[in-house]
Amino acid sequence: MAHAHLSLPADGLSAAEIGERIEQYREADVDWRSGKVLAYIFDPGEQAEAVIKQAYTAYLSENGLDPTAFPSLLKFEKEVVAMAASHLRGDEQVVGNFTSGGTESIILAVKSARDWARARKPELARSAQRPKIILPSTAHAAFHKAAHYLDLEVVLVEVNPDSFRVEAEQVRAAIDEHTIMLVGSAVSYAHCVVDPIPALAELAREHDLWLHVDGCMGGFLLPYFAQLGRDIPPFDFSVPGVSSISMDLHKYAFAAKGASVVLYRDKHLRKHQIFTCATWTGYTISNATVQSSKSGGPVAAAWAVLNFFGQSGYLNIAKHVLAATDKVMKFVDDHPELRLLGRSDMSHVAFSSTTIPIFRLAEAINARGWYVQVQLSYGNSPANIHLCINPANLPWIDALLEEIAACVEVVRDSKPAPLVAGVLQALAEVDVSTMDDQTLQQLMAMAGVGGGGAPKIGAEINEILDALEPQFRERLLTEFMNELYTGA
Ligand SMILES: Cc1ncc(COP(=O)(O)O)c(C=O)c1O
Known part of the structure; x- marks a missing residue:
């Protein structure tokens, strides 16, 4: 039998030793405190960080699994959701939940839309055709992930090549009898623009479809930009026809990671999100979100930072x-x-x-x-x-x-590295659609990726990836991830 390389230390380490090890481990990490990092980090500054940490650690061990056992967690969540709903101009009918991030909020909204559509249109549930969701090509990959997990078909609509906003007429042309859901972003991650939400909402109402607005990135900051005079097109619950909105707090609200909300126009829509199970031998489960046991830290910290900044x-x-x-x-x-x-x-x-x-x-x-x-x-x-x-x-x-x-x-005048030309030539000589995993791994080794460690993805790898068909990029990156998380 093969043995893993690393096992638990025979005896526990001291707190000091653990602290030292942690500092060693993080040496190669991106140095976000430098202020020179323009991705991944939403740093609220030291004062807010102290408040967030205090709230987070105060609720490290409490379990959000059962909100009746920890009413304080329920209170934090309700207050965070209420603040989020009024931020997005929802009325008192709007409900929602706190989730671990944009992806979870999106998966839940897509699940709710699917089950809402099935309940409303029984012929959809009986059809062999998977229900379809229409996505602008700029919609976040989390929608593709949701469709993948929930067995839905994605219909992609290309966006305008100058504005990078989706055009409602293109969306209209993609709607058919299997469509259940439309999606618009406010803002899209890649180009940071707001899709024409009122026009999409009009279409959704006309065709009795669910419209989700992805405000994961923009939902929190856009209302402030509007107050400051930026011409922000309407995207929130003030637009009739918007069914649900996702808004992350761990982005521009500067909450500790693991903080997002998914909001619904009313309780009838949110009901489809909840999962309850009484057909096993343990305690009855009724979960509003994907996670079951969960730390109280993220919701307490999100509540704290919203109140800290105001x-x-x-x-x-x-x-x-x-x-x-x-x-x-x-x-x-x-x-x-x-x-x-x-x-x-x-x-x-x-x-x-x-x-x-x-x-x-x-x-x-x-x-x-x-x-x-x-x-x-x-x-x-x-x-x-x-x-x-x-x-x-x-x-x-x-x-x-x-x-x-x-x-x-x-x-300006640099030439492509020979490696790039070599790999691209090798790829040109094989049929990538039928390439077996072994050849794929050889190619990856040739390009210097795989085999453990955390390689830096530099210009060469990106030039190779960029030259490949998206489907092949996906295969390659899946293989890469599988390697990356192997060994210790
Ligand atoms: C527009 C948009 N939607 C969804 C997400 C996914 O959020 P998360 O990474 O928190 O799962 C992001 C993340 O950047 C985003 O920008």
Whole structure:
């Protein structure tokens, strides 16, 4: 029998030793406290962080499994949901739940839409055709994941190549008798724009469909941007026909991770979210969300941070983030080699280039101590660099823009690495649709990925991935993940 390489230490370590080990382990992590990280982190500053930690650790052990045993957790959740609903202009009918993140909120909304449609239209439940959800190509991957988990068919609609917003007429053309759900984003992650929610809502009402608005990224910050004068199209419960909205608190509300809400127009819609099981031998389960046992930490910490900043605190943050985003957009607009993708409605900026190798540009920027994200090309959206602007980045914006301009000059005339050409040539010689796993692994080894550790995905790998069909990218990345989480 094969043995794992690592087993529990024979005797426990001291708290001090554990602390030291943790510090060693995190040495290679992205240094988000530098203020130079433009992805993954929503840093509220030290004062708020202390408040969040206090609330989180105070509720580390309490279990959200049974809200009747811990009424304080129920109270936190109800208050957080109520604040979220009024933020999104919901009336007293609006209900919702606290979830672990955007993905869970989205999975729950899609499940509710599916079960609502089945209950409403029994012919759907009897049909051999899977129910369909219509997604703009810019909708977050979490909807694809939800469809995958819930056995629904995704119908993709391409977005406008300039605005990167979906067009209602394109959505209308995709609706058929199996459609159950429409989706719009406010904002989309990649290009940070708001889809035409009123037009989608009109379609949903006309065809008796569920409309979900993905406000995971934008739901919290957009109302402040609107107050500050940004022309934000309507996207919330003030639009009749919006059935549900997801809004993450662990993004621009700066809650500790594991914090999102999913909101429904009324209780009749939310009912389809709840799962109850009395057909086993243990305690009766009735779960509103995906998780069953769960720490009280995230909901207590989310409640704490909302109360810590309040409306004026968030508005003040939004003002500075807005000004910084405008500055970055102007820089891209004015730069002859860079192209802004869409006009950001909020605080992310995505830019591409037809003359500068974009992945090498990102790598050069990151080599100078920054962390910027890249997005592969898909449909109308060319490969690009994506900046998610946060309060922690504000002192660094001028430095970032100077660095981007300097790095453009560094990579301008660079040639693709021989590795990229080699792998792409090897790929051209095989039929990737029938490639077996072993050949796939050989290719990955050739490209220097796989085999444990946490490789840095640099420009070379991204150039290879970008040249591949999305289906093959998916296979490759699945294989990669399977390797990454193997061994210790
Ligand atoms: C628009 C949008 N929807 C959904 C999600 C998924 O959220 P999470 O990563 O919390 O699951 C994100 C994450 O960035 C997002 O930007």
